[in-house]
Amino acid sequence: MGNEYAIEADQLRRTYRGRTGWLRPKKTEVDAVRGVSFTVRRGELFGLLGPNGAGKTTTIKMLNTLLIPTSGTARVGGHDVVKQTREVRRRIGYVFGGDRGLYERLSALDNLRYFAELYGVAPREQKRRIAELLDLVGLAGRERERVEGYSRGMRQRLHIARGLLHAPDVLFLDEPSIGVDPVAARELRRTVADLAASGTTVLLTTHYMVEADELCDRIAVIADGQIQALGTPAELRHRADGRRVVEVEAYGVPDSAVAALRELPGVRETAVEERGALQLLTVQSDAHVDVQGEVLRELAGVRLGRVSSREPTLEDAYVAIVNAA
Amino acid sequence: MTVGGVIAYRALFNWTRPSIFIGTLLVGPLFQLLFFAYLGRQLQVADDRFYIVGNAVLSATLACVFGGTLAVGNERRYGTLGHVLLSPRSRTALFLGRALPYAGNGLLIAAFTLSASALMLGLRIPLSALPGLMLAMATGSLACSFFGLTLGALGLRLRDVWVISNVAVALLMLLTGVNVPKAGLPGWMVAIGNYLPITHAAEAARRFAAGSDFATAAPELAREALIGLGYAVLAAALLKIFELESRRTASLETL
Numbered sequence: 001m002g003n004e005y006a007i008e009a010d011q012l013r014r015t016y017r018g019r020t021g022w023l024r025p026k027k028t029e030v031d032a033v034r035g036v037s038f039t040v041r042r043g044e045l046f047g048l049l050g051p052n053g054a055g056k057t058t059t060i061k062m063l064n065t066l067l068i069p070t071s072g073t074a075r076v077g078g079h080d081v082v083k084q085t086r087e088v089r090r091r092i093g094y095v096f097g098g099d100r101g102l103y104e105r106l107s108a109l110d111n112l113r114y115f116a117e118l119y120g121v122a123p124r125e126q127k128r129r130i131a132e133l134l135d136l137v138g139l140a141g142r143e144r145e146r147v148e149g150y151s152r153g154m155r156q157r158l159h160i161a162r163g164l165l166h167a168p169d170v171l172f173l174d175e176p177s178i179g180v181d182p183v184a185a186r187e188l189r190r191t192v193a194d195l196a197a198s199g200t201t202v203l204l205t206t207h208y209m210v211e212a213d214e215l216c217d218r219i220a221v222i223a224d225g226q227i228q229a230l231g232t233p234a235e236l237r238h239r240a241d242g243r244r245v246v247e248v249e250a251y252g253v254p255d256s257a258v259a260a261l262r263e264l265p266g267v268r269e270t271a272v273e274e275r276g277a278l279q280l281l282t283v284q285s286d287a288h289v290d291v292q293g294e295v296l297r298e299l300a301g302v303r304l305g306r307v308s309s310r311e312p313t314l315e316d317a318y319v320a321i322v323n324a325a
Numbered sequence: 326m327t328v329g330g331v332i333a334y335r336a337l338f339n340w341t342r343p344s345i346f347i348g349t350l351l352v353g354p355l356f357q358l359l360f361f362a363y364l365g366r367q368l369q370v371a372d373d374r375f376y377i378v379g380n381a382v383l384s385a386t387l388a389c390v391f392g393g394t395l396a397v398g399n400e401r402r403y404g405t406l407g408h409v410l411l412s413p414r415s416r417t418a419l420f421l422g423r424a425l426p427y428a429g430n431g432l433l434i435a436a437f438t439l440s441a442s443a444l445m446l447g448l449r450i451p452l453s454a455l456p457g458l459m460l461a462m463a464t465g466s467l468a469c470s471f472f473g474l475t476l477g478a479l480g481l482r483l484r485d486v487w488v489i490s491n492v493a494v495a496l497l498m499l500l501t502g503v504n505v506p507k508a509g510l511p512g513w514m515v516a517i518g519n520y521l522p523i524t525h526a527a528e529a530a531r532r533f534a535a536g537s538d539f540a541t542a543a544p545e546l547a548r549e550a551l552i553g554l555g556y557a558v559l560a561a562a563l564l565k566i567f568e569l570e571s572r573r574t575a576s577l578e579t580l
Contacts, residue, residue: 118409
């Protein structure tokens with residue numbers, strides 16, 4: 001592994017040990033990450049995809065020095081994340097999604113001033129840097145308002161500005177668009193793309209395939225604490241080559257019907273996405289088998305909406321990879 | 326360190342709104358002082374000066390003890406602790422810097438309580454005693470802030486550190502000899518009180534208020550400063566240990 005890599009993870013493993021009960025305490029062990037290895041080139045936008053509890057955030061926390069790996073090694077910017085924490089911290093920014101992580105009673109400007117102090121931005125540079133970042137994330141003009149009055153999208157943009165204050169070489173974005181409305185999410189994606197274009201290495205975790213597909217140079221799919229697939233979005237899409245997808249909008253599909261669909265000849269994957277009262281049923285099958293008629297027969301008696309057949313997407317490939325784990 | 330400390334104070338201290346600040350930190354301690362002063366008169370335990378000067382120094386504790394606890398505890402509440410722990414800056418400078426605004430706050434409260442209660446109860450304090458009194462109150466406030474920060478550091482390990490802070494404030498009232506003369510306390514309580522902040526600052530302040538010169542009060546001031554330094558070192562050590570432990574055992578919900 002040479003200097004071309006901004007991030008190098010080698011056989012990272014993290015086991016959480018806990019204890020439950022007072023009178024008869026029981027020790028518990030959870031292997032959150034089980035031997036994860038990957039490299040990210042300088043300036044690359046690398047995606048880490050996986051379901052909840054797959055080990056994405058634990059991996060990021062080991063890379064950004066918040067957690068010590070149980071075993072394995074990792075380097076960021078050539079520095080060991082366990083032994084050279086200060087050097088690593090100088091070079092990284094960390095942004096995570098959600099409402100928390102900002103000082104509610106302070107204005108955006110004061111939040112940035114404080115974090116600039118924390119991250120060692122020279123006092124004479126702070127004013128210029130903060131103005132630049134407020135412009136970059138579109139909060140110029142709103143910076144004197146208290147954060148407690150900010151929308152989630154504005155908070156998320158402020159999170160990104162905070163993460164960039166010290167011009168980090170590597171930016172960790174942990175589900176930055178979670179809970180953000182589509183318009184704000186699109187703006188966020190544009191900001192992230194601009195960052196990568198300007199040479200910042202970005203490690204992005206997300207649940208949104210569109211986001212990963214649009215932004216990432218390469219993607220690692222992680223499930224059950226292990227990397228299940230790694231490649232460019234196009235390479236991962238090939239995982240679903242030779243398949244067809246039937247999508248059915250339905251209301252109140254019973255579990256037994258979904259189970260029956262899985263048993264149909266030629267069916268490879270099924271997934272149900274809840275969208276309020278509506279359920280979007282996705283059935284992947286071998287391309288040479290037309291399962292649409294069989295699917296509709298199994299759903300007889302269920303109120304249905306739109307039914308369509310299409311080519312597989314990155315999301316379908318992702319579902320196939322995760323289900324195979 | 327100071328700029329960061331002041332912004333952190335505004336971000337993390339819960340009682341900055343004027344109504345809460347005045348009610349909780351100024352009026353509350355003043356009534357507490359009046360209660361003990363009138364009780365002392367009734368029981369003829371000690372004179373007004375004993376209660377006014379001692380309680381004025383003690384009045385800083387609420388802001389300083391809870392300030393120190395909030396300086397760490399509210400980081401968890403806001404979910405900002407992880408970002409603070411990711412700072413490449415020295416933890417010692419970062420967290421000890423946070424104690425300074427709380428000490429300033431404590432000094433302001435102590436000065437107000439002393440002035441207001443002296444006016445209300447008719448205590449005459451010689452002008453020449455004021456610099457010494459201010460020094461004693463400042464030393465006590467600083468020591469108490471570091472004590473609060475030590476409790477705050479425990480907040481990295483204990484979820485309900487507020488319970489400890491509440492108990493600590495009550496213990497300071499009992500064990501520092503501010504309201505009960507040391508002669509009236511059991512030996513073990515006096516011994517504990519000798520290692521708490523405020524005890525020696527209150528004694529030094531009483532000596533200044535009684536017209537003693539600096540040399541007479543200096544040993545008590547030095548003891549108070551030493552105790553403050555001890556708590557500062559303890560707070561820095563605990564913060565370092567708990568941070569390291571959190572990285573090893575994931576004991577903190579840092580983010």
